[in-house]
Amino acid sequence: MKKIALLLLCVCFFAASVLTGCTPTPTAEGTGGTEAATGKELTTLKIEAWGIETDPNSVIIKEAVQLYNQRNDNVELTIEFTEQEQYKTKIATLMAANEAPDLFNTWAAGFLKPFVTSGKVYSISEDLDKDPEWKNRFVPGIFAGFTYDGKIYASPNTQTVVCLFYNKEIFDKYNLEVPETYEELKTVVKTLNDNGITPFALGNKAPWVGAMYSELVANRIGGSEPFDKVYNKTGTWLDPSFIKAGEIMYELAQMNAFPEGFNALDNDPSREMFLEGKAAMHVMGSWAIQQLTYEGSPLIGKLDVAKFPAIEGGKGDINNWLGQPDQSFAISARCKDKEAAVKFLKLMADPEIQLKFAEAGNLIATNAQLDPAKANPIATKVAELQKDMNELFIFYDVALGAAVGNEYNNAIQAITAGTDPVEAFTTLQEYTEQNYE
């Protein structure tokens, strides 16, 4: 009896010491590699992607996966989709637990950075250099957001830019011109309000939506320099352009430029408002083109798109676009068969798949040429507007990473709800000093 009890205690202590000492250490695993080498066994590669399975882009990605599986006998890809916000948590948890999927959907700059610096991501630089035909498909400069220490870590498939969508029918009805300056915008807002139409369809419950407005406004006022300085830790959020942008956001809110209760409104219902013609304008990323021009959309024939207006006396060019490379995939360092994974990236960048993205209304990341008849007219228009692009500046919350990015979005939301801009940005600056790395 005594011995058994002693034995149990030993087991207990042993288990305890194992568990306490069991903190994840980054190790590169090579399981499955041997199987692939024999050429007989089936290697399964797992892909994690964000989005809803029925989203047009998700469907295209799934088709690409199927195509890949048909063409490759000894590799099988499986893909799993997770809703965007949950996906961010999921991928970070998987990475931390050293259970990263072989391939994963990623965003640029700050999102991928911690994974890269901790050695969890495989660099595709060499593979790109080995296959110039693949590398040259991409539009120039698109890899900038995925380059860390001179090495490229992910390949994008589409681009996203934030545009000013508007309802032509409403604008014609009230004899309005698309605003090119802030003063013109204010007149438009007033006329629309007088006629009982909500000027902007903004659902700011998730505060990144309103932050897109303020990022554009801040850039129009001060150009890209103030933000670049924050990014490089040489400047602060107390730059007048940020504060002025906050004031403008508050002014717009006070003018009822946004729907009643916009800070409690989700993004989806706000898009419904725009679709139904209850609101005249919608500032949103180009991903919304699909959601606004689907077959049977009430906006077909009425939808048009423009550049975000300039601010009088501002330094920022009207041809600066807010956006990012999108639908990007990276290969994790513990991927079982990197060659097979790279092959999937190449397939995604192939005109075969790229044209599907373009037909669905995306701006693509490669220079695949689309038959104009098949192209989405709004996407074509955006591409046209983009021809004079001066600069693409990236979403703040993407560039700065989760910690500080979320706080910027929160600050803007608080300002629209009445918090003093100087106070909000002072708090944000303190937070940034403590948390930005």
Add this chain to the structure above:
Amino acid sequence: MESMLKNKKTILSFILPGLIIYILIVIIPILNTIYHSAFKWNILGSKNFIGFDNFVNMFTRDKIFIKSMKNTFLLMISSLVIQTPLAILLAVALSGNIKFKRYYKTVFFMPNIIASVAIGLLWSFIYNPEFGIINRLLEAVGLNSLKRLWLADMKTVMPSIIVVICWQFIGYHMILYLAAIENIPKDLREAALIDGVNSVKMLWYITLPLIRHMIGIDVVLMATGSLRFFDLIYVMTNGGPNHASEVIASYMYYKSFRDYQYGYGSAVSVVLLVLCLVIAYILQRLFRSEKLEY
């Protein structure tokens, strides 16, 4: 049997399986968390030992933490002040001879068996400024000036959540008190009735003193429960808008799994642990009472 239970080894062999599991899934993770709270660590990279810096930052520089601490105490105090008296009154009412007693018991207890996520969604709809019943009702009776954004307004978000929490838990506390009241021997009440006390005096001099031990237990349950409250807030507001409804538990989650500052998140949870222990201890001391014998 008697002699077997006196044998220490026998006792050990009975409690050991449970004890091992308890140590593995409770004690060790707690120690692990305390250990991590001394590091700056983003889960992915290497850990940097920084001693007590996380705690110092938390209390001296982190405004959001201070805000979440205030909200947590607000939650705890309002739970105690609102729920305890209401739950006792409901229990007293239901212990009397009233019609549909079982029906009321079920109705009041109902919110407790619904999943918190469902409750959160349900009340999110009720509070919705567009189509929610509250604003619609205010509109219908012409009180447009009282319409609020409820969960999206930094001023109304905490009171709105507290209402939901009370609604959810009052039935549970009521059942506890009801059990205690029904344990009071009938002859005590009857004797009091013969002496001619009214119902207020009955409550004050007979019922309350005799359920004192249960109040003590319940207050500790309620206080620790509100200190580590998380689920409804996560579902309804996720701590927003702009951290206005952040509580310690939700902030811990935010820091660990949104900002990936795992060391800091661990430090926040250590503070939460200490708070729970201290407050539970204080409350237990306050309500210490002799063992009742009827």
